[in-house]
Structures are given as structure tokens and as C-alpha cells.
Amino acid sequence: MLELRHLSKSYPTPQGPLSVLRHIDLHLAAGESLALMGESGCGKSTLLHLAAGLDTPDAGEVRLHGEALSALDEPARARLRRERQGLVFQQFHLVPSLNLADNLSLQARLAGREDAAWNRELLGRLGLAGMAGRYPEQLSGGQQQRLAIGRALAARPALLLADEPTGNLDENSADEVLALLLALVRDKGCALLMVTHSPRVAAPLDRRVTLSHGRIERGPA
Numbered sequence: 001m002l003e004l005r006h007l008s009k010s011y012p013t014p015q016g017p018l019s020v021l022r023h024i025d026l027h028l029a030a031g032e033s034l035a036l037m038g039e040s041g042c043g044k045s046t047l048l049h050l051a052a053g054l055d056t057p058d059a060g061e062v063r064l065h066g067e068a069l070s071a072l073d074e075p076a077r078a079r080l081r082r083e084r085q086g087l088v089f090q091q092f093h094l095v096p097s098l099n100l101a102d103n104l105s106l107q108a109r110l111a112g113r114e115d116a117a118w119n120r121e122l123l124g125r126l127g128l129a130g131m132a133g134r135y136p137e138q139l140s141g142g143q144q145q146r147l148a149i150g151r152a153l154a155a156r157p158a159l160l161l162a163d164e165p166t167g168n169l170d171e172n173s174a175d176e177v178l179a180l181l182l183a184l185v186r187d188k189g190c191a192l193l194m195v196t197h198s199p200r201v202a203a204p205l206d207r208r209v210t211l212s213h214g215r216i217e218r219g220p221a
């Protein structure tokens with residue numbers, strides 16, 4: 001369902017182009033979870049941004065459901081992101097002026113896929129029921145992260161892209177949020193590509209790969 005073919009990406013720097021990704025091939029099947037690991041600065045976020053169509057590769061292509069993102073214009077890419085992808089970042093990116101219920105349903109509403117029953121189930125399973133009227137600043141870090149996950153899943157995306165989704169949480173909250181995230185994606189048959197530097201966080205996922213020197217090193221299955 002997500003296919004990265006011969007992806008290459010470099011950034012311009014005063015010292016010349018910095019080659020970050022070199023001919024990356026990666027495939028993620030429907031409903032599969034994959035941890036993308038590697039040392040700080042190895043290009044994990046760059047790869048995730050390319051997969052999300054938030055940035056464009058220098059060479060190669062990203063295909064989602066067989067459709068090449070490069071063949072779409074930006075409005076079509078944005079629509080695909082809204083309808084088919086959920087994004088979760090380490091910084092929660094909640095909208096401060098919207099309450100919890102409105103933050104949760106924002107993306108689904110924009111995608112025309114709002115489902116009140118699913119929203120209620122999400123709130124319950126994320127431990128946020130009864131807090132619908134609260135604003136992000138009135139929530140703990142763990143609650144804000146759970147809300148960000150709920151927002152990404154509210155439109156029932158086929159693919160969740162997550163960049164260190166538990167990176168801002170203490171160990172206990174991180175374990176709890178990760179377990180919830182995995183249970184939700186498994187129940188809904190949602191594929192997951194998750195960036196993490198932590199082997200502990202990567203362990204419960206179906207597969208792990210490591211980025212190093214711009215290339216994928218296949219880990220143990």
C-alpha cells in the first residue's frame with residue numbers, strides 16, 4: 001500500500017549538497033507496522049516527510065495505493081493526506097483555540113469522513129471521555145499525545161505515519177500511549193510507519209528497519 005522506490009534526497013548546505021537518502025526501496029503492506037530506526041540525523045524524519053508527500057524526493061517515487069504522489073498536484077496530495085493518511089509528530093500540533101472534541105474531529109471533518117460513533121469510541125479508548133470541552137493547555141502531555149493520535153485516526157486512515165510519537169513522554173506514559181496506538185491500528189487494519197530511535201518502542205511492531213549512511217539496513221524480521 002505504501003511503496004518507496006529508489007528514493008533519494010539531499011539538502012543544500014553552504015558546504016554543498018548533503019546526501020541524506022540514497023536509493024531507498026521500502027514497502028509497507030496494508031495493516032502492517034514497521035519501525036524506522038537509526039541514529040540521530042540519519043534521515044528518518046526526511047523519509048517520513050517524503051512518505052507523507054510533505055516534501056519531494058530528488059529522485060525516485062512514493063506510491064500510495066499504487067498512485068505516485070509526484071503525479072498529483074499539491075491540492076490532490078493534500079486531499080490524499082487528509083483522506084488516507086494520519087500523521088502524528090513528537091510535538092503534538094494541536095490547535096490551542098479548539099477544544100478536545102473539535103481537535104479530535106478536525107481532520108476527519110475536513111476529509112468529509114467524520115463518524116460520531118467512532119469519535120466516541122476513540123475518546124473512550126484513549127481515556128479522554130468526559131474531557132471533550134477541555135482545551136489543549138488543560139491537558140497533560142500524555143493526554144495531548146493521545147488526542148493527537150485520536151485526531152490522526154478519526155478519519156480512519158489506511159496509513160498512520162508517526163514520528164517519535166512517544167518521544168515527549170515519560171517511560172510509563174510512553175508505554176501506555178504506544179500500547180493504545182498499536183491496539184487501535186491493529187483493530188482498524190491501519191498500516192503504521194513509525195520513526196523511533198528506541199529498540200524498546202520498536203519491539204512490538206511487525207518489522208524493524210534501520211537507516212544508516214542514507215541506506216536501509218534490513219534488521220531481523
Ligand SMILES: Nc1ncnc2c1ncn2[C@@H]1O[C@H](COP(=O)(O)OP(=O)(O)OP(=O)(O)O)[C@@H](O)[C@H]1O
Nearest residue numbers: 011012018020039040041042043044045046047197
Ligand atoms: N531543511 C534542511 N536543510 C539542510 N539540512 C537538513 C534539513 N533538514 C534536515 N537536514 C539534515 O538532514 C539530516 C537528516 O535529518 P532528519 O531530521 O531526517 O534526521 P533524523 O534521523 O530524523 O534525526 P533525529 O533522530 O535527530 O530527529 C541531518 O543531518 C539534518 O541536519
